[in-house]
Amino acid sequence: MFIEPTRRREPPHLRTGWIEVICGSMFSGKTEELIRRLTRARIAKLQVRIFKPAIDTRYDEENIVSHSALTIHSTPVQTAGQILTLAGNCDVVGIDEAQFFDEEIVEVCRKLADQGQRVVVAGLDMDFSGKPFGCMPQLLATAEYVTKVHAICVVCGDIAQYSYRLVASKERVLLGETDSYEARCRRCFNLGAEAVPKEWAYEDAHKED
Numbered sequence: 232m233f234i235e236p237t238r239r240r241e242p243p244h245l246r247t248g249w250i251e252v253i254c255g256s257m258f259s260g261k262t263e264e265l266i267r268r269l270t271r272a273r274i275a276k277l278q279v280r281i282f283k284p285a286i287d288t289r290y291d292e293e294n295i296v297s298h299s300a301l302t303i304h305s306t307p308v309q310t311a312g313q314i315l316t317l318a319g320n321c322d323v324v325g326i327d328e329a330q331f332f333d334e335e336i337v338e339v340c341r342k343l344a345d346q347g348q349r350v351v352v353a354g355l356d357m358d359f360s361g362k363p364f365g366c367m368p369q370l371l372a373t374a375e376y377v378t379k380v381h382a383i384c385v386v387c388g389d390i391a392q393y394s395y396r397l398v399a400s401k402e403r404v405l406l407g408e409t410d411s412y413e414a415r416c417r418r419c420f421n422l423g424a425e426a427v428p429k430e431w432a433y434e435d436a437h438k439e440d
């Protein structure tokens with residue numbers, strides 16, 4: 232479990248900032264982990280501001296909501312640049328669904344950290360086709376701390392790192408949840424539509440002719 236580095240309570244011009252990235256597939260617990268870290272920062276009486284891309288209207292226009300219904304208030308923004316202005320000189324900046332921002336987010340996170348702020352970013356490391364998602368590789372490369380979380384493969388129960396798309400669209404951006412995606416391990420992701428739940432495979436193998 233991630234433990235916060237000890238924050239030195241020094242004057243702002245001497246404070247050290249940093250970037251933390253939480254990545255993984257859908258349903259892996261990225262949002263829960265983001266909410267956990269930001270809640271602890273608030274308990275520590277740090278000033279926290281939280282942002283998400285405005286296009287992410289899946290569960291709520293404003294709040295960040297996890298698949299398990301944990302929620303935290305956020306400010307939706309159209310561009311990464313707005314985060315820089317709106318974050319002001321708060322202590323901790325939280326950002327969810329970072330994969331939907333363009334490359335500017337990398338520079339924004341760097342500037343925030345350089346000016347002494349703690350930046351906690353969550354996002355999908357891979358898209359539905361298994362390719363690195365947009366700005367995420369650069370964020371992962373420039374972060375001090377990287378946490379990769381894993382879901383459970385809904386086909387076989389192993390550890391999942393892929394978001395398997397259940398609908399035909401090839402558009403990179405397609406909002407959705409269990410209606411359109413499922414978490415899958417490497418093997419079941421590669422099997423695609425051929426993958427069958429473990430129980431079925433067992434029943435098939437023991438079927439009497």
Ligand SMILES: Nc1ncnc2c1ncn2[C@@H]1O[C@H](COP(=O)(O)OP(=O)(O)O)[C@@H](O)[C@H]1O
Pocket residue numbers: 255256257258259260261262263264296297298299381382383384385414
């Ligand atoms: N296949 C799955 N593997 C693990 N957790 C799942 C799965 N499907 C649903 N969940 C639920 O999703 C929660 C994680 O939600 P969330 O933090 O929103 O994930 P993420 O932001 O990575 O999509 C888990 O605690 C669990 O309740």
Ligand SMILES: Cc1cn([C@H]2C[C@H](O)[C@@H](COP(=O)(O)O)O2)c(=O)[nH]c1=O
Pocket residue numbers: 256257258261262289354355357358359360394403404405406407408412
């Ligand atoms: C894989 C993949 C996902 N999306 C969308 C689907 C969801 O709305 C979000 C991911 O949310 P989560 O908090 O990680 O569950 O992204 C997409 O647009 N394109 C993709 O390839």
Ligand SMILES: [Zn+2]
Pocket residue numbers: 384385386387388389415416417418419420
């Ligand atoms: Zn599997």
